[in-house]
Amino acid sequence: MTDTSRVAVVTGAGRGLGAAIATDLHAGGHRVALLDLDGEAATAAAKALDPAGESAVGVAVDVRDPAALRDAFDQVRSSLGVPEILVNNAGRTVPRPVWDIDLDEWDDVLATNLRSVLIATRELAPAMRDRGWGRVVNMASLAGQQGGLVAGAHYAASKAGILVLTKIFAKELAAAGVTVNAVAPAAVRTPVMDAMDPGQLERSLATIPVGRLGRADEVAALVGFLCTEAAGYITGATVDINGGVFMR
Numbered sequence: 122m123t124d125t126s127r128v129a130v131v132t133g134a135g136r137g138l139g140a141a142i143a144t145d146l147h148a149g150g151h152r153v154a155l156l157d158l159d160g161e162a163a164t165a166a167a168k169a170l171d172p173a174g175e176s177a178v179g180v181a182v183d184v185r186d187p188a189a190l191r192d193a194f195d196q197v198r199s200s201l202g203v204p205e206i207l208v209n210n211a212g213r214t215v216p217r218p219v220w221d222i223d224l225d226e227w228d229d230v231l232a233t234n235l236r237s238v239l240i241a242t243r244e245l246a247p248a249m250r251d252r253g254w255g256r257v258v259n260m261a262s263l264a265g266q267q268g269g270l271v272a273g274a275h276y277a278a279s280k281a282g283i284l285v286l287t288k289i290f291a292k293e294l295a296a297a298g299v300t301v302n303a304v305a306p307a308a309v310r311t312p313v314m315d316a317m318d319p320g321q322l323e324r325s326l327a328t329i330p331v332g333r334l335g336r337a338d339e340v341a342a343l344v345g346f347l348c349t350e351a352a353g354y355i356t357g358a359t360v361d362i363n364g365g366v367f368m369r
């Protein structure tokens with residue numbers, strides 16, 4: 122079936138995977154709102170897709186802030202229309218040993234990575250349910266499946282939380298034509314890796330069966346597929362994209 126043009130919201134879309142996902146959805150004919158804490162990056166990424174701002178807009182928002190998220194969604198509804206696709210991608214990675222994480226940092230990472238998924242989904246999914254069609258994709262991580270601690274225990278715990286929240290929303294919304302899935306990437310080349318210790322990066326490369334890092338456009342193509350009509354029978358799933366690092 123040919124895909125209808127929809128309104129899509131992608132959080133954390135100023136760079137990295139989020140920007141690639143927004144690009145893929147836009148190329149698929151959707152109108153896309155790119156949300157990011159870095160408003161300038163979000164606006165620049167939106168302008169690169171559509172300089173006229175008709176089919177792509179950048180919105181500055183902190184996903185930790187429920188009121189700011191609500192305002193951002195109001196802006197999207199008035200500029201592009203009612204969102205029927207939501208990609209919860211914004212995330213914060215803080216590599217730190219579990220023993221050294223202070224509680225404020227713990228709360229902040231959980232608020233950014235996990236609570237934002239709860240807030241955004243509860244804001245946007247009811248309209249999808251009422252319209253009888255919707256797609257929600259949540260960006261998880263191998264760390265949330267295996268407890269990898271390189272990215273921080275708070276990060277891993279937030280991503281594990283995303284896996285179960287995905288199933289909860291999937292069950293709530295399945296009968297209404299709204300699918301909710303998680304994508305679990307590992308070792309995909311994005312700006313977040315620039316901060317990693319080169320030795321650590323080298324060591325993780327050696328553990329990837331495919332023999333290279335993943336590309337953002339590969340993750341974007343997977344997310345894009347989960348947002349199609351054709352993917353309507355996939356829900357509550359965690360789809361791995363990790364070069365074979367974790368097979369189950």
Ligand SMILES: NC(=O)c1ccc[n+]([C@@H]2O[C@H](COP(=O)([O-])OP(=O)(O)OC[C@H]3O[C@@H](n4cnc5c(N)ncnc54)[C@H](O)[C@@H]3O)[C@@H](O)[C@H]2O)c1
Nearest residue numbers: 133135137138158183184210211212262306308309311313
């Ligand atoms: N790159 C990988 O290999 C990999 C692996 C597993 C999971 N992921 C997940 O994929 C997602 C994207 O990762 P990435 O590598 O592109 O990271 P990135 O750091 O390059 O991009 C994350 C984006 O989220 C934005 N952001 C952070 N906090 C925010 C907030 N409070 N409000 C709004 N926006 C905020 C940042 O400004 C940034 O633009 C993240 O959820 C990450 O955990 C990435």
